[in-house]
Amino acid sequence: MEAVLGHLRGAIERGEYAIGDKLPSEAELCRTLEISRPVLREALRALQTMGLTVSRTGKGTFVVANAVEEPTFGDYGAGDLLEVRRHVEIPVAGYAAQRRTAENLDHLVHLLERMEQETDTTAWVAMDTVFHLAVAEAAQNPVFRRVIEEIRDALARQYAFLNELGGRREQSNREHRAIVEALIDGSGHDAVQAMTHHLDRVEKTLTDIMRPNRTDAPTEGGSKA
Incomplete structure (x- = not known):
């Protein structure tokens, strides 16, 4: 999970996913990163906890910040x-x-x-x-x-x-x-x-x-x- 979290966080901080962008679907991320869905979901929850993304029911996960601020x-x-x-x-x-x-x-x-x-x-x-x-x-x-x-x-x-x-x-x-x-x-x-x-x-x-x-x-x- 830490490796997946580090990859996604790095992509957001480098601007590969800009503020307002929607992350790829869970199925696509699992396929691209060759990981299981539970591991991905744990990493996505961590991104939300860090304040980098927000999950919108039925719409997906969106980037809302490009750096982790003081929680x-x-x-x-x-x-x-x-x-x-x-x-x-x-x-x-x-x-x-x-x-x-x-x-x-x-x-x-x-x-x-x-x-x-x-x-x-x-x-x-x-x-x-x-x-x-x-x-x-x-x-x-x-x-x-x-x-x-x-x-x-x-x-x-x-x-x-x-x-x-x-x-x-x-x-x-x-x-x-x-x-x-x-x-x-x-x-x-x-x-x-x-x-x-x-x-x-x-x-x-x-x-x-x-x-x-x-x-x-x-x-x-x-x-x-």
Whole structure:
């Protein structure tokens, strides 16, 4: 899917498909690129998520932009959301390591185990927002929880975006485990480091999606998917 997405995105960014153009039909694209329809449809959904195309029922897929702009998650731009997360969630993790209760830790460990076993992306995204709320709760300051509650919808949209286009779920699980382990150890320093690393990876994935490094133009064709 990533190869197909890269090919179609590159064609749009190079102007081979201009704004207003209709993409070839699914049947034609599958035949030209030698891929299965499910793989193509996944790539087309990703193009829409990136804001490059729009699908019109009964008419096809049309190009609406020739570059990926900074995504917006609900009411907040990606950059604004990340800036606030760094200023809130990093110190929150430090406080949580110092103030967490046994009940907080039990909740976080149970939640983490469920996330590591979950295969449904929608369910995982819902639990991801609960995870960050639980860390805020462990800091024992209701204002922190209120801030995370305010951006909860935006966080869910961001997680869905990153998982669909960046394959972040398994990596996020590992980063979440590092945060929980720091909280269990009661190490404010390790908790701050773990949350900082987590947000660094979120930022890198967003950057890679918006400005991928491509040295060679994708070639058509390939093995059947």
